[in-house]
Amino acid sequence: MKVYLKKLSVALFLLFFNGGTSSATDLNAAEIVKQALDHWRGISSAGEMTMVIHRPDWERSMSMKAWTQGADKSLVRVTAPQKDRDNATLMLDNNMWSYSPKIRRVIRIPSSMMGQSWMGSDFSNKDVSRSDDIVDQYTHTLLDTKVVDGNTIFRIQSVPLEEAAIVWGREVLTIRDDWILLDQLFYDQDDVLVQKLETLEIGEMGGRTSALRQRMGKVDVDDEWTELQINKMEYEVDLDDRLFTVANLKNPRE
Numbered sequence: 001m002k003v004y005l006k007k008l009s010v011a012l013f014l015l016f017f018n019g020g021t022s023s024a025t026d027l028n029a030a031e032i033v034k035q036a037l038d039h040w041r042g043i044s045s046a047g048e049m050t051m052v053i054h055r056p057d058w059e060r061s062m063s064m065k066a067w068t069q070g071a072d073k074s075l076v077r078v079t080a081p082q083k084d085r086d087n088a089t090l091m092l093d094n095n096m097w098s099y100s101p102k103i104r105r106v107i108r109i110p111s112s113m114m115g116q117s118w119m120g121s122d123f124s125n126k127d128v129s130r131s132d133d134i135v136d137q138y139t140h141t142l143l144d145t146k147v148v149d150g151n152t153i154f155r156i157q158s159v160p161l162e163e164a165a166i167v168w169g170r171e172v173l174t175i176r177d178d179w180i181l182l183d184q185l186f187y188d189q190d191d192v193l194v195q196k197l198e199t200l201e202i203g204e205m206g207g208r209t210s211a212l213r214q215r216m217g218k219v220d221v222d223d224e225w226t227e228l229q230i231n232k233m234e235y236e237v238d239l240d241d242r243l244f245t246v247a248n249l250k251n252p253r254e
Contacts, residue, residue: 029140029156032175037135039179040211044069047206047233048079053121056223062119071132073244077252078119087119088249089128096125099249106249115167122195122216122226134171137164143172152177180211193219206233 027035045068052061063080077088086101096109114126126133138158146153154175160166169189174182180202186195201213210230217225242248 029142029154030135032142032154033138033140033156033158033173034135036173036175036179036181037132039208040181041068041071042235044237044239045206045233045235046237046239048231050229050231051119051121051123052227052229053119054223054225054227067239067243069239069241069244074128075244075248076128084119086252088252089118089125090244090246090249091128092244092246097246097249104250106246111165122218122224123228127216133164133166134158137161137166138171153182178209180209195219200227201229205230206235208235 045066047066049064049066050061051064052059061081062078062084064076064078066074066076068074072091072093074091075088078084078086086099088099090097090099096114097106098109099106109125115124117123118125118128138160141157141159143155143157145155154177156173156175158171158173160168160170167188168186169191170187172185172187174184176182180199181197182199184197185193186197188194195216195218197214197216199211199214201211202209203212204210205212210233213227213229215225215227
């Protein structure tokens, strides 16, 4: 199954975390994108979530735990069902590893595979990593703003730098002034809309307003999507650095 790169990357899990105190109206497009990513991820976080992969003739659900620390450390571990339990993905300093309990092996994910499907979902390995690529490797332009129900809504176009190893031709993000990513559109190199990440539910979690349920799917395929539901989330938590190690993938300490 071929799945395309990035949400904010979203999600898996894009999809959780801390904003600053600056007013959105005082920021440029790049700063708004950075604030949204920081809000989604937080300085550090620990949470539990459910991922549902839906296809026309089948559907499956996985429960997961996830941890993040700063912009360059994240760990996602599957807790259920039993056949998928302990599958895990680690992102550390722009390097990614996965662990499969079936073969008891830790495998490094090469950059060429970052755009491939994570656990058979519509989210990619890059989405799961929650990296800063959308900030560091794109130029951002504010397309327009509007006010909806008292909130200012920003629509921002993000275009990869020429030297960036990004599959997309451009992305368009819709961000609310409380740093919630409302949706993210992914266009290919021919400027055809291919994929969409959409926030379906917003609410309070861990003491802040967050995107609680998001859906990723291809726009030209009916009834195929992956949803990520946040069940529990804590922010600015103290995490042991040993959590984000390759050794911990195979022999978890959390």
